[in-house]
Amino acid sequence: MKQGPGFLHVARNVILVSLALFACWTAAFYITKSAYAYISWNPHDLISLLINAMLGFIFFGLFIVIIGPLVKGREYDFLHEMIQALRSISRGDFRVNLDSDFVKRNGRPGHNHPFAELVDSINDMAANLKVMEDLRQEFISNVSHEIGSPLTSISGFARALKNKDMDQEKREKYLTIIETECVRLSRLSDNLMKLAVLDSSEHASHKTSYRLDRQLVTLVLACEPQWDDKKIDMNVELEEVEIFADEDLMIQLWINLIHNAIKFTPEGGKIDVFLSQSEDKVNVRITDSGPGITKQDQLRIFERFYKVDQSRTRSMGGSGLGLSIVHKIVEMHDGTISVFSEPGEGATFTVQLPVRSA
Known part of the structure; x- marks a missing residue:
């Protein structure tokens, strides 16, 4: 006083x-x-x-x-x-x-x-304004880099396609690369738009009561072509849980985490998805058998555009925004997300949410 x-x-x-x-x-x-x-x-x-x-x-x-x-x-x-x-x-x-x-x-x-x-x-x-300005400059730099890299590839291969003496096989290869880079740009634009909407104070949250276990089963089955193609052993153990949350945002959250686990799990690996409820808290654990994450990277893994392995993530089509979107959605539901991992022993992402968020 x-x-x-x-x-x-x-x-x-x-x-x-x-x-x-x-x-x-x-x-x-x-x-x-x-x-x-x-x-x-x-x-x-x-x-x-x-x-x-x-x-x-x-x-x-x-x-x-x-x-x-x-x-x-x-x-x-x-x-x-x-x-x-x-x-x-x-x-x-x-x-x-x-x-x-x-x-x-x-x-x-x-x-x-x-x-x-x-x-x-x-x-x-x-x-505080200096910190925000530094983040803004870093964000602009990252966006410029992420956009500039595929544009350079598209421009280079498009210029190469002007060669009339190029054989059909090489032409098809270059066209495939151009298409892949365009998809990457589209995904980057989509993620940036999602983050902009989530960051907006005017974002309207439409929360309803629904069965979380049924949602997770549906999403795991929707991803079956991806994990079945890599012969991944998908283990799903879910309790019956009803939660009050924004169903569309939660779909985005689980899709990002499941796709992330599938992407980094090697062929013939294993993914576990667990759902349990403890009093007024819901716990979801998604564990993969991928290469793992170092302690240093775990401190920054939810930052925008941060990538654990720059070259590997880029080759897999990542932009470093997926986990940022996950973190933002969890925050909006008054929850927490954490990661536990040891290099070479996979990674476990744990999401804890209130049964009824504010």
């Missing part, structure tokens, strides 16, 4: 003002008395009182005008510094860090200076 001005501080200020007024009125009394004697005038007591009072207030005003800047000069300078800092922030320069020595020097013992909270707020705002 913020502390108001102390009684002693208020009393001190009242006494100082009273003394200043007393001194000004005293000076006015003696000045007017000397002036009356000089011009040989003896005014009425009421007139003399009014003149003394008016002159005393004039002296007090002059005193404030002269002494005020000397007393408050450093505060005015610091206020000017804060204004300059805000102007720098408005121009996009977030390297602002106001000196807190001022508030330490001028604060009263046991009380914060009025500018202290403002200084901390400006510094925090500048630091």
Whole structure:
């Protein structure tokens, strides 16, 4: 709780003002008395009182005008510094860090200076904006790179196709590469659009009650051509669970995790999908027998455009956005997602959701 001005501080200020007024009125009394004697005038007591009072207030005003800047000069300078800092922030320069020595020097013992909270707020705002700007620059750089790579391939192979002497087999190969890169661009655009929609504060969530176990069974069966083609042993163990959530968003969540597990599971490997309920929490575990993830990569795996293996992920058509979308959907449902993995021993993604999210 913020502390108001102390009684002693208020009393001190009242006494100082009273003394200043007393001194000004005293000076006015003696000045007017000397002036009356000089011009040989003896005014009425009421007139003399009014003149003394008016002159005393004039002296007090002059005193404030002269002494005020000397007393408050450093505060005015610091206020000017804060204004300059805000102007720098408005121009996009977030390297602002106001000196807190001022508030330490001028604060009263046991009380914060009025500018202290403002200084901390400006510094925090500048630091947060700098982090956001760095993320924005990194995001733009990643998007440019992800778009530029397939466009370069498309342009190069399209130029090669102009060669009329090219045999049909090579022509078909180049056309297949162009088609693959176009699909990759389409998938990237789709994922970016999904993230933009999820990030929007205007995104409307349509939550309903439905059977989560039935949804997972349907999605696993929908992916059967992919895991059956790689001869993956798909083990599914699901409890009957009813959940209150956005069904469409949850489909996107599970599809991303299941596709991710299929993509990194080698031929003849195994994937386990478990669903259980504990009180008001739902737990879903998806385990693959892929190459695993290092501890260092686990710390950043949900960041946008982050890829554990750049070359391998690109060859498999990944853009580094799938797990970011998963993380965002889980957050929107007040849940948590974690990953446990050891290199060479596969990976387990665990999603924990409330039965009824807010």
